[in-house]
Amino acid sequence: MSPESKEATTVSPNDAELELHELVQLHQVMVWRYLRALGADAALADDLTQDTFLEIMRRPLEQFNETATAAYLRRVAHNLFISRRRRESRMTVTQHAEQFETAWLRWAGFDSGNELLDSLKDCFARLTHRAQLALRLRFGEDASRQAIATALGITEHGAKNLMQRAKSQLRECLENKK
Amino acid sequence: MSEAPEHESATEQVFDYFLKEMVSGQSPPDLSSRIATAWLREQAGLATPTERSAERSDSSQSSSTRLAHPQLVRARPLLAQQPVQAMPVPNDQTTTGEPIVATSPQSRHGTSLRRNVIATLLALCACGLLALLSWRLVEQDLQLAQRLFELVPSPSQNSPSNQAAAHPRTESSERMLAASGQPADASESASPQPAGLAQASETIDGQAQSFPLDSGLANNRSIPVVSAESTANIGDPPRLDSQQIVAQIDEHLANLWQGLSITPSKRLNHAERAQRISLVLTGQPAIDPDSDLEPLISQATNSLPFARKWADQFVALWLANSRLPEGDVRLQALKKHFASNIYDGRPWSAAPGELLGGTIAGGSSEQDAATSTFFSALAGDGNHRMVAAIGSSFLDVNLSCVRCHDASSTSPAIEQPASVRWPAQMAERQSAYWSLAAMLQGIDARTDEEGTRVAVDRQAELLAAGKPLTTYYDLLDGRLQVAEPGLPDGQAWQSMSAASGVPRQALAEWLSQSPAADAATVNQVWRMVFGQALVSHAPWHADSSREAQVQAQRGELQRLLAQQYRAHGHDLKQLVGWIVLSDALGRQATQPTRAQWLAASAEQLQQWRRAKENFATGAKPISSTADSSLEKTLLAVLKWREQPENGSVETTLAQPAPSPSSSAKPPRPSAGDVDQTETIHELAERHQLDFPAASDIALVEHLLASERLSWKNCVEHVAGLAPYRLRDTRFQALADELLRHHNGDARATLLDLLWAVRH
Structure with missing residues (x-):
């Protein structure tokens, strides 16, 4: 058992109960983003974020540390999301949670994703104007590839390549910033 | 298994989301007040998440008739010391404009009433069931006590046996316990339980595990430890010489065949036997097949072809699920390194330490290169390939099942003697799998700019930053559990001398010293010689008492070899030498002719198969x-x-x-x-x-x-x-x-x- 967990188990039950307000303040942004990244729309992310914290509060939570709590919140959120999708018969997810957790940690790390967004903005500014425009149209306005191609005066295939290259450059830039 | 595409897709998905958020400028809302309100309302019994959906659809139908929120009178304090407060309820809305909670006090009151009635009825039913169960348990205890006293001599027959009645662990009760398969002394009682008992304790654990974090720790504490019996039997055996060991192998095999009424195939003549041994050892025919076998084996095991062949076989076993391309130069270097170890006669038990304990990135020694290659080949995607490889390579257990559930929960319950089951028992629990996975937390693999797959080790960094190496996993019933890093026998990783390093290195040290790894090596060498393992832990291999008995006998042989392998300083050459000198390899590899096969009865066919499975018809070396x-x-x-x-x-x-x-x-x-x-x-x-x-x-x-x-x-x-x-x-x-x-x-x-x- 690690020193951290030893410490956690000695905490008295009363002290170990989290204050909801503090818990929400610390982790709501992360949970909401996690749900959005999973594919939830904004309204569903709102609802499931709420449900995630309620689920936590229904049981006496022993807080080991913020990272462990964050990971636990993500798992609860993930399970709630899957349950909701299954009720709607829209998706069957089986062992996706671990892969998604790994992917989340790869990009967002141990914070709520704010650092990543700052880095992303910086990297985005280094792209060419055409690449920026293509990504803005694609991710900001949900434009189709055809619409992007028309806006940039290139072929559809060219638009696809441009966006792929731009994303690849962004990834490289982010990796170098780590 | 094929996790790479899913992993890539998840990585892409997360990246796309952040890109979208940055480009669209849509940031997360502040849901603090909404969540606090919902929590207070729930505590007051006003709404549940499922009801909320229904309410939302109701309210969307007639928003004009929406009622005001009811007055809150009581709420659970968020902290134990915090006084109960009635909070004003803001009329929050979701981003879609729908109200979070909109309830009718009357309908809520009705719902609460119904809920109370149902809860009372359920409580009554539960009380009844508990009473019934208690009575059944009392009855069973009485029956057990009666049976016990029947077996223990009565005081009138033998006065000293008064003590026996008071202390059931006397000679006669030991006989009874032995007959029932239970350990007879206190040290043995630490050994893993039979399937039925394991199931019962699991249920008890399950009841106690009300909350994942607590229950995970409880589960961790209950990781089965290597039984005292197993370690006692493996440790410090008398060192026998090679002839004695081979004689004992032959004796075990003869007993096995006799027990199964198997007539082994005819013995090979000397030259044929020498040729076969040479082929198994080096892959090359013997130069002088008429020479004595022992010098021939000694010469072959000290040759470079032997070292190369066996290093190749072991590397193929360890990296069976490697993600490195076939022609990767690092694989060749790894094979060369272990071939060199074999050739030089270094203790083979050091292999896990070399593979797991070196520096993953930036090291310059050969061990560091071996570690780096091993992790580059198997790490990533949650490290499940790595955990599976550690299980199959160094513990000789198949961990595929326990990734998702306790092994006993799906595999049909099979009663097997402890001598057969002990290595597998370390990995029967899902918590053990995830503790092992937690030992590898912080290790990942990525592709660098040159397109080379490389391992990344952040364990030390995470530990230094106070980040926990815990993992989370789902139980079959959907509950979450947390697993702390732990060694396969349940010990804390800090107990190893490598604790000053990282969990990975502690695991490497533990594996290098573990008797389980010795037994695994014996099984693997046996499989490389004969094409099938000496002891199988696959669930179907002991689905009858006869098969279980066979597995037990083979387990005894495995234990003997593991003991001697340890006593001889983990000398791989000697271990291989004993096995190839055994009677099993000296038999003709016979198969029924086509005419015999067609004319054979079912019983004869079954007998042939049994003889083949029990090494009575020669051996056929397998490819890697x-x-x-x-x-x-x-x-x-x-x-x-x-x-x-x-x-x-x-x-x-x-x-x-x-x-x-x-x-x-x-x-x-x-x-x-x-x-x-x-x-x-x-x-x-x-x-x-x-x-x-x-x-x-x-x-x-x-x-x-x-x-x-x-x-x-x-x-x-x-x-x-x-x-x-x-x-x-x-x-x-x-x-x-x-x-x-x-x-x-x-x-x-x-x-x-x-x-x-x-x-």
Whole structure:
């Protein structure tokens, strides 16, 4: 058992109960983003974020540390999301949670994703104007590839390549910033 | 199994989301007040998440008739010390403009009333059940006590036995316990429980585990430890010389054959035996087959071809599921490194330490290079390949099942003697798997700018930053559990002297010293010589008491060899030498002729198979790519299915039949059949002996009953039962093809797959 967990188990039950307000303040942004990244729309992310914290509060939570709590919140959120999708018969997810957790940690790390967004903005500014425009149209306005191609005066295939290259450059830039 | 595409897709998905958020400027809302309100309302019994959906649809139908929020009168304090407060309820709305909670006080009151009535009724039922159960337990205790006293001599018969009644662990009670398979002394009571007891304790654990974090820790504490019996039997044995060891192997085999009424095939003559030994050891024919065997073995095991061949075999075993390309120079270097170790006669027990304990990135020694290659090949995607490889390579256990559930929960309960089960018992619990996975937290793999797959080690960094190396996993019932890093025997990793380093290095040290790793090495060497393991931990191999007995006898032999291997300083050359000198390799590799085979009765066929499975008919060295034989079997199954007359036959291969002597007997081949046809009919013939075991059917039914498992997952479960790692994509493709032949009948397909894995 690690020193951290030893410490956690000695905490008295009363002290170990989290204050909801503090818990929400610390982790709501992360949970909401996690749900959005999973594919939830904004309204569903709102609802499931709420449900995630309620689920936590229904049981006496022993807080080991913020990272462990964050990971636990993500798992609860993930399970709630899957349950909701299954009720709607829209998706069957089986062992996706671990892969998604790994992917989340790869990009967002141990914070709520704010650092990543700052880095992303910086990297985005280094792209060419055409690449920026293509990504803005694609991710900001949900434009189709055809619409992007028309806006940039290139072929559809060219638009696809441009966006792929731009994303690849962004990834490289982010990796170098780590 | 094939996690890479899913992982890549998840990585892409997360990246795309952040890109979208940055470009669109849509930031997360502040939901603090909304959540606090919902919590207070829930505590007041006003709304539940499920009810909220219904309420929302009601309210959306008539927003004008929305009622004001009821007055809150009581709420659970968020902190124990915090006074209860009534909070004003803001009329929050979701981003879609819908109210979070909109309730009618009257309907809520009705709901609460109904809920209270139902809860009271349920409580009454539970009390009744508890009373009934308690009475049953009291009854059982009384019966047990009666039986105990019947076996213990009465005070009138023997006055000293008064003590026996007071202290049941006397000689007579020990006999009784021995007869019932229970350990007779306190040290043995620490050994893992039989299946039934394990199930009971699991239930108790389950009841105690009200909350994942707590229960996870509880679960961790209950990781089965290496039994005192197992370690005592492995440690400090008398060191025997080679002749004594070979004689003991032969004695064990002779007893095994005698017990099974097997007549072993004829002995090879000296020259033939020397040739076979040379081929097994070096892959090359003997230069002087007439020389004495012991010098020949000594010469062969000290040669470079021996070192190369055995290093190749071990590396192929360790990296069976490697993600490195075939021609990667690091693989060649790894083989060369271990060939050098074998050639120099370094203790083979150091191999896990070299593979796991060096520096992953930036090291310059040969050990660092070995560690780096090992992790580059297997790390990433949650490190499940790595955990599986550690299980199969160094502990000789198949950890595929316990990734998702306790092994006893799906595998049919099989009573096996402790001598056979002890290595596997370390990995029967899902918590043990995830503790092992937690030991590898912080290790990942990525592709660098040059397109080379490299491992990344952040364990030290995470520990220094105070980040926990915990992992989370789901139980079958959907509850979450947390696992702390822990060694396979349940010890804390800090207990190893490598604790000053990182968990990975502590694990490496533990594996290098573990008797389980010695037993695993024996089993692996035996498999490399004879084509099948000495002791199998696959669930179907002991689905009868006779099979269990056979496995127990083989387990004794494995233990003997493991003890001597340890006593001789983990000398791989000597271990291989003892095995190849044994009587099993000195027998002719006989197979029934075609005419014998066609004329044989079912009993004779079964006897032949039994003789082959128990090493009484010589040996056939296997190649390092063990999965190719399974692929061949599966292809043969597919060809069999393609024959029109077999497509709809219920009784072919592993399908359940009304009775073994049903009319659906496959056609015998004619004399002019080509070889391929013969193989297919050979399979069909074997089918006469292979009606699916109850354990197979139970396993398939269990897989199909699980709503959480997709078809792919079911196939992965079957693949995971193979004694070696399979190539994921190819096995999945063959399974899909078979499914099509079965017109989508998943049950029939899985039974066929199980059949193929068994053969």
